[in-house]
Amino acid sequence: MRADAARNRARVLAAAGDVFAEQGPNAQLLDIARRAGVGAGTVYRHFPTKEALYVQVVATRLADLLDRADALAAEREPADAFFAFWGLAVDEACRNAALCEAFASATGEEHRVPDEVETRYRRTLGGMLEAARAAGAVRSDITLADAFALLAASVTAEMRRAGDDRPGRLTGMVADALRPGV
Amino acid sequence: MRADAARNRARVLAAAGDVFAEQGPNAQLLDIARRAGVGAGTVYRHFPTKEALYVQVVATRLADLLDRADALAAEREPADAFFAFWGLAVDEACRNAALCEAFASATGEEHRVPDEVETRYRRTLGGMLEAARAAGAVRSDITLADAFALLAASVTAEMRRAGDDRPGRLTGMVADALRPGV
DNA sequence: AACGATACGGAATCACGAACCCGTTTGTGG
DNA sequence: CCACAAACGGGTTCGTGATTCCGTATCGTT
Numbered sequence A, B: 001m002r003a004d005a006a007r008n009r010a011r012v013l014a015a016a017g018d019v020f021a022e023q024g025p026n027a028q029l030l031d032i033a034r035r036a037g038v039g040a041g042t043v044y045r046h047f048p049t050k051e052a053l054y055v056q057v058v059a060t061r062l063a064d065l066l067d068r069a070d071a072l073a074a075e076r077e078p079a080d081a082f083f084a085f086w087g088l089a090v091d092e093a094c095r096n097a098a099l100c101e102a103f104a105s106a107t108g109e110e111h112r113v114p115d116e117v118e119t120r121y122r123r124t125l126g127g128m129l130e131a132a133r134a135a136g137a138v139r140s141d142i143t144l145a146d147a148f149a150l151l152a153a154s155v156t157a158e159m160r161r162a163g164d165d166r167p168g169r170l171t172g173m174v175a176d177a178l179r180p181g182v
Numbered sequence C: 001a002a003c004g005a006t007a008c009g010g011a012a013t014c015a016c017g018a019a020c021c022c023g024t025t026t027g028t029g030g
Numbered sequence D: 001c002c003a004c005a006a007a008c009g010g011g012t013t014c015g016t017g018a019t020t021c022c023g024t025a026t027c028g029t030t
Helices: A003-026 A029-036 A040-046 A050-075 A078-095 A097-105 A115-134 A144-160 A169-176 B003-026 B029-036 B040-046 B050-075 B078-094 B097-105 B115-134 B144-160 B169-176
Strands: none
Touching (some): A003 A040, A003 A050, A003 A097, A029 A040, A050 A078, A050 A097, A050 A115, A078 A097, A078 A115, A078 A144, A078 A169, A115 A144, A144 A169, A144 B169, B003 B029, B003 B040, B003 B050, B029 B040, B029 B050, B050 B078, B050 B097, B050 B115, B078 B097, B078 B115, B078 B144, B097 B144, B115 B144, B144 B169
16 A cells, blocks of 8 residues: 555544544544545545445454553453443543444434444443442443443433533432442 | 415424434425425525525424423422433433434534524523432532533434434433442 | 656536525405 | 405425535555
8 A cells, every 4th residue: 555545544533433422423524534634535536425434444443442441341340340330431432422322322313333342342342241249339230221321321411411510420320320229 | 474384384393303303403395395295496485595494403302301300390299200301312312303403402502492492492401400409419529510411422322322222221321320439 | 867656736527405586376455 | 146355275386404426536466
């Protein structure tokens, strides 16, 4: 691959990462091209459609997040790791409209990330959930689907947090719903 | 007003109610016109823009919901009324993409309902919350903003409920986060 | 340094959906 | 029953944004 092509591809990905993070999946392709310092045609030489570019960006962000999840799982006690990841994921999603959308639509219909990433996501969160449950930190009737749904709910709550300067408070309240009663 | 005009206006409102409920604010105006058995021009003679029609529909649905809230507040104990309304609102939102959007965007930026409706909404939910708090059924640190955010979160959770045939379960879990600890 | 092969920019094209217009139809007061 | 204002429908216009095209510029190889 020619050097300039590689450079432009990287620039487009970086710009798309920024723009989609700010504006979500409906960002305009021209905005991305402009921010990358490139013409629209160049974007299309590297990605077949805007959708493909978007999916690529989301998949990358998700993979980054899962890397961090793996690190947490390795370093901390199961319960701790699970809830730490929860907070991390919500925090990240709140700063990134693309990721936010990905959680909200979750195993949804549009903007599907590659199966490979989806599978890793399920495996990782599933593993942490299972471990936390085994450690008695999470109610035994909580399924992986419950966790996905409530994670999305946490993101919603946190994004709606109006005039509250205590980030993580609502997320914590929702996450606490997973813990066993007294 | 001519009789046919009144009839068509009602038809358009009914059709818009259905279509927006199914498809949310991005439904196509022609779909609505078609479902109402009317031309696009007729829709525009009664409502200046698609947005105005949408707002009208949402405001009506919200007002209906608030009527039911008032009834609950009158008939039941404060705590009971508050949580019953919570479940009702989530249930209604899940069946209605327009209402769902309205809760999600809440005191948001787009599709603003008339101040009159917004105010009534704040007053009603605020009153029920206050009463529930006074009855000791809701933690004293929960603000109205918290309630809005967590209500939106409940809707998200419930909509994501995948392969779980127990409607209201996740909503209940989120709502329980409002209750005082033991 | 010269020559393909690649890649580039951005103007032109296409698609879609909101909003407008106007010739035709319909309701209704006299 | 009539005349005419009000209302109708749907074809037309307009704007927006994704995608394509192609003449030009650049890279890397001989």
